[in-house]
Amino acid sequence: MSDDVHALIGAWVLDAVEDDERRRIEAHVLQCESCAREAAELREAVARLSDTVVAEPPPELRDRVLAGARGTRQDPAAAPRRPRPARRTRWRHPKLRLAIGAAALAVVAAFAGVFATWQVMRAPDEDGSQMTAVLEAPDANVAVQDAEGGGRVTVVYSAELDRAVVVVSGLADIGEDRSYQVWLVDAAGQVSAGVMDPGDSSATMLLDGLGDTEVVGLTSEPAGGSDQPTTPMIADLALPA
């Protein structure tokens, strides 16, 4: 797949790809230094294509934009990456921000510290509508945790829907012979919630039927996953009681 992605960098920079390709490329570019550099350079050239289309906007647009800006709260700067002193899960009620509908996916991506990384692991949710429902649930809570070794795990949880969306992004490179695996942990032990493709370090998944789950955990396992965790959790987000 990565050959395929490399060949699409030009088309992506021109916005000439379909949405699903766009997600794959964006996930790849986050992890691939050479593609990121090539894309940034090509983007500067593409920006210059706008030299030939400059056009005077209607004068009333200025007032509308400036008034719109005055009424629009600015997003905070991307948080600097730094090691987390102690592992602790903090839950926030992101209702106001999640209530903006279609933008909710982007909001979660921003919480994950990346612009967009949407590789759906097992595609239980073809069009994303079930994920969107979780993100927009009135009781949705979100927690973010830095993983050991790098990267971040974001969980958006709706008790009402008994579902959660997990966004894993930018984890440490583990090579093609290992996979990251997501676990649901409760008093009785842990069950696998899904195994990421070998070598992948970013993914998004929908968790259904959380039941008594207390913790969503993440480990590194031999490629293809294990029945039980064989290494310590590199992230463990406790669901709110």
Next chain:
Amino acid sequence: MSAVVDTVSAESLLLRAGQGEDEAFAELYDLMAPRAYGICLRVLRDRAQAEEVAQEVLIEVWRTAARFDAQRGSALAWITTIAHRRAVDRVRSSQAAGDRERRAAAEADFTMDPVADAAARRIEHRQVRRCLKALTELQHRAVTLAYYGGYTYQQVAGLLDAAVPTVKSRIRDGLVKLRDCLEASR
């Protein structure tokens, strides 16, 4: 006005807007709104829709300004990327113009376009036209249909009656050539 001066002030204005300075944002508007609107107009071919999308784009520029990182790209690229992406999203969801019209418009010679003509004295404009002419015919048509027409590479392949993998690589080669030419003419 040279590209360098343009760029430097756009960067500092965007950085200041990211600190919440609305005067800087107003100046940034004056500098960049004609581009954002121009991109929307070219892709959408409809003034009312272009105005609507340009408004969304410029407010998004304000909202996300604090995330702009001058180490990773220019303010010009940041703003035009948002504008182009929004315009393309709109044209794909609304089919603002018939495909044939869009195709013809995307490929129209810039010199025939009164809007572009008004800016024809800009040195950057001449550079881009010259550099686009350095592309092979297929590279040139693929890049312009994708950028100005808002087509996907698969659609471009259909329009040009060319193989999809060929179009994919011509787009990339064409952009690399464009980049090299623009860098050489600085």
